[in-house]
Amino acid sequence: MKKHYLITPGPTPIPPEVSSKEGLPVLHHRTSEFGVYFVEVIEGLKYVFQTRNDLFLITSSGTGGMESAVANLISAGDTAIVAASGAFGERWGKILASYGAQVVWVREPDGQAIVPSKIEEALKKNPQAKAVFGQHTETSTGVVNDVQKLGEIVSKTPAVFVLDAISGLGGQELRTDDWKADVVVAGSQKGLMTAPGLAMVSVSRKAWPLVEAAKSPRFYFDYRTLRKSIPEKETPYTPAVTLIVSMAEALRQIKDEGIENVWARHAWLAHATREGVKAMGLTIFTQTPCNVLTSINVPAGLDGKKIVKRTREEYGVSIAGGQVQLEGKIVRLAHMGYMGRFDVIIGLSALEMMLHDMGAKIELGKGVAAAQRHLQNPPAAFAPAPAPGAAAIR
Ligand SMILES: Cc1ncc(COP(=O)(O)O)c(C=O)c1O
Structure with missing residues (x-):
């Protein structure tokens, strides 16, 4: 199965x-x-x-x-x-x-x-x-x-x-x-x-x-x-x-859920993902990351396409690779839509395991543990500031 x-x-x-x-x-x-x-x-x-x-x-x-x-x-x-x-x-x-x-x-x-x-x-x-x-x-x-x-x-x-x-x-x-x-x-x-x-x-x-x-x-x-x-x-x-x-x-x-809470949940999941990625010793592709996915630089010497393929085939976890000139160079983990804290754990854990399988210098559990620490807290801290003078549409 x-x-x-x-x-x-x-x-x-x-x-x-x-x-x-x-x-x-x-x-x-x-x-x-x-x-x-x-x-x-x-x-x-x-x-x-x-x-x-x-x-x-x-x-x-x-x-x-x-x-x-x-x-x-x-x-x-x-x-x-x-x-x-x-x-x-x-x-x-x-x-x-x-x-x-x-x-x-x-x-x-x-x-x-x-x-x-x-x-x-x-x-x-x-x-x-x-x-x-x-x-x-x-x-x-x-x-x-x-x-x-x-x-x-x-x-x-x-x-x-x-x-x-x-x-x-x-x-x-x-x-x-x-x-x-x-x-x-x-x-x-x-x-x-x-x-x-x-x-x-x-x-x-x-x-x-x-x-x-x-x-x-x-x-x-x-x-x-x-x-x-x-x-x-x-x-x-x-x-x-x-x-x-x-x-x-x-x-x-x-x-x-309320749209502001939806935004806060995504910001929370994104933050935990980024912290997990950094704890694994990897780097985020961008300095201006969004809250719906995280793009991660593939460690030197590895092929991102193979990471994506093997993660899906061997672990049953679909993650995304890079497109066009980024093909093979980045992988992308989503935290978008119907996703909660354990989706972040699954994505990070699968990536951690696959990179380890492929010989990268990865200590199993490090990224997952870092994300877990952030995911123990509720997302409320990530609530967006109300737009000044804005009449929210209810
Ligand atoms: C930002 C953005 N624009 C456009 C598209 C294209 O959408 P579709 O594949 O539904 O045609 C996508 C889909 O990944 C997207 O993420």
Whole structure:
């Protein structure tokens, strides 16, 4: 028997109460019964996003949500600023290029956060820019960006701020409205504790004139069509009904815990993971780590790809490796969504054992013990400071 553990930054484990909803008889999507779920999910997502903006559900993975933002905001020839420091930042640029946008790159090396003053500069040099595209948490490197600062900078210009919060939402603090993020994209399979297959996008008032004016071809992803069907409590086309019904349960659980407590729990798990990694004698890949995953430098002489493969095959523990140029060089442990203190222990313990198996100078139990010391305390100490003057969305 091999028990399997999913310690990857998406897909993530799903609470049994959520996955059991996937087994219910499929509802028809043009019924009042479905309408009740639809409204509950939209309202629940607005709470997790902390937004009063329009919010749409799209049946696609997160990348579909990203493409929808580009198709609805950008016309061929428009200038768009991309703040990138990893694989998902690069993805914004690739999507934009395929829609014929003039991309102005503001790149930082992998593992570094976006420098807000460079975005300010890019906006000054490119006053015609329609939008700034960036990541909340860059999953490929484990970095968190200063979204609040970036939002403040972009809000002072005519450009809109488009944020990929696919891995950050529901784990890392995000206050969409207070932090002036105009278009925010998320996905079901990460902090939202639901199976893969749904994207969601919030759209601010500032962004709507761009949506109305954009000339890019769009049909399935057209926000105007999606907006029209909201009062009908449905989506324009057949949605992933099963995922919506199960997500309603996941959102109930998030609401019961309270979004600030969810953020605090993630900060607590992230802290314990980092302390465990350091106690093992390893180093964290970034100086600006996010709270939803930890990226760890692979010890010299070892291959990260083999670590990931063997950890899964021999111990039944799935962790993530590095992507693109980081392949083999880092491994990533998730603490995202339906995860608690013993998920951290499993991830660290599996890594510790595998590195030991592979001949690294690792003393078994050291990382686990360090994490245990932090995990004995409750997460309350990690509660985020209330945003000054902010009216939290309940
Ligand atoms: C930050 C970020 N952006 C985009 C994506 C792509 O999402 P999907 O694989 O659901 O299309 C991911 C998925 O890992 C992600 O973490």
